[in-house]
Amino acid sequence: MKYNSPITYCCILIIIAASCVQEGTENPQSGMVSFSELQIDFGHNLPNSRIAETSSWNHIFLNRWDTLQITNKSTGEEYKLAYLPRDFSEAYQIQLPYGEYEFEAEVPGxxxxxxLPFRIEGEFTLEATNMDISMLGNTDYGLVTVKDDFVKSAYIKGDQNYDLEYISGFFYAYVKKSQTITITIKDFFQNNPLERExxxxxxxxxxxxxxxxxTEDGEVNFIELAIGPFEYSEEFIEVEGKTVTDAAGNHYPIVKIGEQYWMAKNLRSDVFCNGDSLLVPEDTYIQGYVEQNVPLVLFAGYHPAGDRGGYYTGDVILDERNICPCGWHISTDEDWKEMEAYLxxxxxxxxxxxxxxxxxxxxxxxxxGxxxxxTNWPYSTNNTDANNLSGFSAYGFNNYCCSEEPPGSTKGYYVYIDDxxxxxxxxxxKSSGEDAMIGRVxxxxxxxxxxxxxxxxxxxxxxxVKD
Incomplete structure (x- = not known):
């Protein structure tokens, strides 16, 4: 029987070990890299800005595929990853060998x-099977927005006029830095060009x-500001007399929603358009009035979160004298459906x-809804979904409800607010007069x-709503 010497065994072991090393060299470890977010770096403050805060405007990115170039810093090997700047609902992934990398991309404008044009530059070291990267970009552009309320048109006036784009209640444009531009806005009341540089x-x-x-009440109607992820600088352009006044002398801000013009507060008038007075009872025992079809309004006072307005019975809705300001009408089922469809x-x-x-x-x-x-509802902490994007400013002041007749009462039932x-x-x-007892909640x-x-x-x- 033939025996191999110890030297032979040692040689065999050395060969096996060498082959393992070679195999490891040819098949290095790798990991999945996920690019899950695109952010813009905002570190600049506008000198003399009256408001210094970061806003939550959702940037509009290019809706076209772009390429992210990834380079291994040691080997120089390049990898390309296609991504859609406007859509990071799902991460963009690529399998890479362990190592140090740099990446870059540019969307010019x-x-x-x-x-929003931007540049992306960054580095990372891959040393795990999974890695998530949030890309940080920079831009040479500023953002100009114009709130849609009372605005008929908006454009940048220059050597070549540029109409602002429109999205979700705002006109907007991304403008390259170091330009002095003139914003021209025409209001829907008089179509006057109003300009700011x-x-x-x-x-x-x-x-x-x-x-x-x-207004005469000392209230000022500041249209809700656009808020976005740039440093924020705001200006207003004053439009004279653009509230609506009812027959009782109350003033209301106006908000444009689609092609409609709504009062942005609840009506609080006790005078019809023709000058007739509407009954305001001394208390809330209203059974006798209701049984005789007497139109009436109840007032519950002012609330700091926003005026409650008046609470009107159905007989006011049926009254042809019109409790709204002249040239306006009680919002109908059809008015609401038009607004709801627009939203x-x-x-x-x-x-x-x-x-x-x-x-x-x-x-x-x-x-x-x-x-x-x-967003600031009195008496409630549950209203977390509210964003008031329309500017309608609905408050949860509830209604007069819960008709009750106290024991021994000779005045009938009374109503009260269930806040x-x-x-x-x-x-x-309904605008036709049928099904008048319809409401929104x-x-x-x-x-x-x-x-x-x-x-x-x-x-x-x-x-x-304006006629």
Missing amino acids: DKYEDY VQVHKQNHYNFYLQVNE GMPAEELDIFRTTLGGQFRGITQGV SKIKD GGGLGLWWSP VSDTDSGIGRVQFYREIPSNIRC
Whole structure:
């Protein structure tokens, strides 16, 4: 029998070990790199800015595929990853060997753009099987926005006029730095050109809006500011007399939603358009008036979060004298459906009707109710979905409800406000006069709007719409 010597065994082991090393060299470890976010670095402050804060404007990125170039710093090997700047709903992934890398990409732009041009540069070291990277970009562009309220058109005036793009209630443009531009805005009242000049700095947000005059109540209607991720600088352009006044002398701000002009506060008038007075009872025992079909309004006083307005019975809705300012009318079922459709409610949901306040809401997925609800609801901490993107400013002041007749009462039942209900309700009768007892309801726990049966004896709020 033949035996191998120890030297032979040692040689065999050396060969095996060498082959393992060679195999490891040919198949280095690798990991999955995920690029999950694109952010712009905002570190600049605008000198003398009256407001120094970062806003939450959602930037509009290019809706076209671009290429991210990734380079291994040791070997110089290059990798390319396609990505869509506008869509990071899912991460963009690439398998890479362990090592040190640098990456870059650029989306260039012209003098004015409807998207944000930017550059991306960064480095990373891959030494794990998975790695997530948030890309940090820089830009030489500033953002100019114009709030849509009262605005007919908006453009940049220069050697070549540039019409601002429109999205979600704002006109906007991304403007390359170091330019002095003139913003020209025409209001829908008189079509007058109103101009402001601005020196554009990179990574700064300039928001323009039209401001109405101070009312006799001492209130000023500041249109809600656009907020975005640039440093923020705001200016207003004053528009004289752009409120609406009712027959009782009350002033209301106006908000444009689609092609409609709404009062941005609840009606609080006790005088019809023709000058006749509307009954304001001394107390809330209203049974006798309701049984005799006497129109009336109840007032619950002023609330710091926003005026409650008046609470009107159904007989006011039926009265042809018109409690709204002359040239305006009580918002109808058709008015509400037009606004709801503009805010995204599907057509198949517009006519859904319910007979109880606890029934089905409409436009929940699209957050149509959230878009009309003010974010500062009194008596409620549940209104977390509200964003008031429309400027409608709906408050949860509820309605007069819960008719009760105290024992021994000789005045009939009375009504009272249930502020704990977390609801806002408005009359919305059919424009044809049929089905007058229809209303709208929003809730602090729901993102939709209810279309619901109302009752003549239960007073509710009114919003007016321009004829």
